[in-house]
Amino acid sequence: MKVFIIAGEPSGDKLGGALMQGLKAQVPEVSFEGIGGERMLEEGLQSLFPMDEISIMGITEILRNYGALKARIRQTADAVVAAKPDVLITVDLPEFSLRVAKLVKEKSDIRTVHYVAPTVWAWRPGRAAKMAKHIDQVLALLPFEPPYMEAAGMRCDFVGHPVVTDPQASQSDEAEFRLRHDIGDAPLCLILPGSRRSEVSRLGPVFGEALGQLKEQRPELRYVLPMAAPVAELVKETVKGWPVTPILLDPREQGEAGKAEKRAAFAAADVALAASGTVALELAAASTPMVIAYDMGWLSRQIIGRLMLVDSVNLVNLVTDSRTVPEYIGDDCRPGPIADAVLRVLDAPQDQTRAMQQTMELLGKGGEAPGMRAAEAVLAGLREC
Structure with a gap:
C-alpha cells in the first residue's frame, strides 16, 4: 500500500x-x-x-x-x-x-x-x-x-479528537506544583491570554482589570500564567501593569519539564480565565472549569459576527449542546462581567465539570x-x- x-x-x-x-x-x-x-x-x-x-x-x-x-x-x-x-x-x-x-x-x-x-x-x-x-x-x-x-x-x-490521548498531570504532580510555588490550599486561577501577539495585546488590559476586581473580592486568590513561547516577552511586559502578580511559567527555559509544569498548573487550578480557542479542550481534559473571553479588531468583529451560524464558540458548549461555559466575546468582553463569571464558576463548578466529562467521552476518551x-x-x- x-x-x-x-x-x-x-x-x-x-x-x-x-x-x-x-x-x-x-x-x-x-x-x-x-x-x-x-x-x-x-x-x-x-x-x-x-x-x-x-x-x-x-x-x-x-x-x-x-x-x-x-x-x-x-x-x-x-x-x-x-x-x-x-x-x-x-x-x-x-x-x-x-x-x-x-x-x-x-x-x-x-x-x-x-x-x-x-x-x-x-x-x-x-x-x-x-x-x-x-x-x-x-x-x-x-x-x-x-x-x-x-x-x-x-x-x-x-x-x-487527539486531546483525549494527551498526557495529564497526576494528583501528586498537582500537589508538588502547589508546594513548589508556595500556593498551599489557596484557590488558584489559571490565566491564558492567548498565543498570538494580537490576542495578548487586546486581551491583556481587559484581563488585568478583571483580575483587579477579583483581587478586591477574593484577596486570597492566587494566579498562574503558562506563557506561550512566541509571546512570552510580550506577556512579561503586559503583566507588569496588572494589579496582581501571577506565577509565570516560561516554556523556553524548561523544555519537556516545562510541558509537565504546564500540565500540573492546569490540574492545580480551580478556575481558568482563557482566550477563546482549542485551549478549551485542554482545560476540559484537565477538568479545569473555565470562563472564556475574546475580542478582535472592529472590522473582523463586524465581518465574523455577520457570518457566524452558532451562538457559542466554545467546544465544550457545542459538543454537549449546553451553555455551561460562560463566554464574553466582542462587545461583551468587559472586565466587570468577566470577573463576576469567574467568581460564579469558582463557587459552583459542578455543572461545568459534568459537561467537561461528557465532552471528553463524546470526543472518544x-x-x-x-x-x-x-x-x-x-x-x-x-x-x-
Whole structure:
C-alpha cells in the first residue's frame, strides 16, 4: 500500500504521525511519501521539502509568500500524480492541502482524504460543497461534523479528537506544583491570554482589570500564567501593569519539564480565565472549569459576527449542546462581567465539570485511539471505492 500524506503545521504533524502509526499497525507493508514534520518523520516519512515552508498563517503572510506557495502546491501535486499512491491524505492546512487535492483530481482518479473537517457548522457553510469537488472522504474530530460533510456528498467518519490521548498531570504532580510555588490550599486561577501577539495585546488590559476586581473580592486568590513561547516577552511586559502578580511559567527555559509544569498548573487550578480557542479542550481534559473571553479588531468583529451560524464558540458548549461555559466575546468582553463569571464558576463548578466529562467521552476518551480509528476509516473508504 502506498500513501501520500501532507501536513503543514505542528498540530497536523501530530495527527499525521498518529494516523501513519495506525496504518502501519494494520498494513505492515505500507509506505509513505509526502510532507511532514518531526512526528511523521519518526514514522518513516521522507519529506518532499521541510514542512515549515508551507506553515504560513494569515492573509498578509500568505500574500507575501504567494509565489513560493503556488510553486510548492504545483510541485506537490505533480509528485502525488507521479507517485500513483493508493490514497492522498491531506491533514488540515486547507489553504495548501485543498489546492493540491484539486490539481491531483484534475490529472488523476487518486482517492483523496482530508483529515480535520472545516468548521462549516460555524461559518461559511459553502466550503463543504467546494471541497466535495475534489475530496472523497473527510476524517472529523468532532462528533457532530459528519452530517455537514455527508450532505455535500463526501464520506465522513468521526475518528475522535487527539486531546483525549494527551498526557495529564497526576494528583501528586498537582500537589508538588502547589508546594513548589508556595500556593498551599489557596484557590488558584489559571490565566491564558492567548498565543498570538494580537490576542495578548487586546486581551491583556481587559484581563488585568478583571483580575483587579477579583483581587478586591477574593484577596486570597492566587494566579498562574503558562506563557506561550512566541509571546512570552510580550506577556512579561503586559503583566507588569496588572494589579496582581501571577506565577509565570516560561516554556523556553524548561523544555519537556516545562510541558509537565504546564500540565500540573492546569490540574492545580480551580478556575481558568482563557482566550477563546482549542485551549478549551485542554482545560476540559484537565477538568479545569473555565470562563472564556475574546475580542478582535472592529472590522473582523463586524465581518465574523455577520457570518457566524452558532451562538457559542466554545467546544465544550457545542459538543454537549449546553451553555455551561460562560463566554464574553466582542462587545461583551468587559472586565466587570468577566470577573463576576469567574467568581460564579469558582463557587459552583459542578455543572461545568459534568459537561467537561461528557465532552471528553463524546470526543472518544476511553475508546480506541484517534490515530487507529483514522487509519481504519481510511482503509474502509478504500475498500468501498
